[in-house]
Amino acid sequence: MTSDDQLPDHLSAIRARIAHTARIARREAADITLIAVSKTHPAEAIRPLLVAGHRDFGENRVQEAQAKWPALREAFPDTRLHLIGQLQSNKAAEAVALADAIHAVDRPSLVTALARAMDASGRRPDCFVQVNIGEEPQKGGCAIADLPALLATARAADLPVAGLMCIPPAPVEAAPYFALLAKIARDHGVTGLSMGMSDDFETAVMLGATHVRVGSALFGARA
Template identity: 75%
Template sequence: MTAGIRLSAITDRIARAATSVGRPVGGVTLVAVSKTHAASAIRPLLEAGQRDFGENRVAETAEKWPALRDEYPDAQLHLVGQLQSNKADEAVALFDAIHSVDRPSLVSALGKAMDRAGRRPDCFLQVNIGDEAQKGGCGIADLPALIAQARAAELPVAGLMCLPPAGLEPAPYFALLAKLAREEGIAGLSMGMSDDFETAVMIGASHVRVGSALFGARA
């Protein structure tokens, strides 16, 4: 199956899920998670029209994307992995959106990096929606304070992000994230991956992060 056929199948499924709940099809951004995949695997998706891509690591992104962006300057890069505060300057320079803002020290580092760069990528605040010790993300009780800090630091708070607990029905966790966003007046919801993106779209996702369904098994 070609990259174009896989992409078309995913976009069709997103469209059907959106239409089923009366959402506009254009209200969902597909982020193709290209982490660990070489430029040779990414280029066919770019050729097929995909423009939003998700990466996990600053160093990997800096290595493989400059040449691709020379060819496709309208490509949008999303950081979907955890970010160390000492990589804030590099992340601000490389990415158009950062989906893993999850703690006060990172908010502070990003605010200073954005001031220095004169560039303000969209930020999604990651919520530890299942209260899992092994996962990144802000605790639900701590979210209002983190949002206030992010807004004070003039971070563009575009949305909330979550990773539901593995092996459990994701819908209640997506619904909880949507409720938290509504309460805080936040529009974006980065939620849903290859196994559950249709559920996420039906509950209001603005961004779905799809990797294996587009690229196959990770390298």
């Protein structure tokens, strides 16, 4: 695991790699959000990045985020929290109360639960519809063929659809899957693309990612 004094250097290095790739792709680095995936890492491991000025963080589980982030947000109130893991419908209200973005909207029942929670609370976090881009049965995300209907359901429910999200198959080359997600997004009038992780975020930036989710390259390998 990365030591506290190394974290700001790792952050700067990853930001520089994003900026370099963005220049090659004729994009603006400011249009790409780096989500520091802080899942499984304790609050004291996250704080050095907050002190260094980073504000976008990703968590997999609502319960873990609830344990860590209220105190951190008191000290850093402009932090933006992204829920990037699979979300159970019975956790929708807690997710809406906690998150600024939800990256794994993948089924109509979750759309209904999130819409109900948003209407009740008045909070409307950004929503990314997860696509099972590699058609892998063990992964979450809606099937490509089911995406038009799910997007229509989400829009009819007035969910703030910010974009699409995917996790490509491993260990094969990610580029074709990122390119496919970008095409699907264009075809459906969606601009946000949550794609790319520690091993492939530069490829994702080249192919249009607006949000990259980087964990181990920042924090080191998890135990």
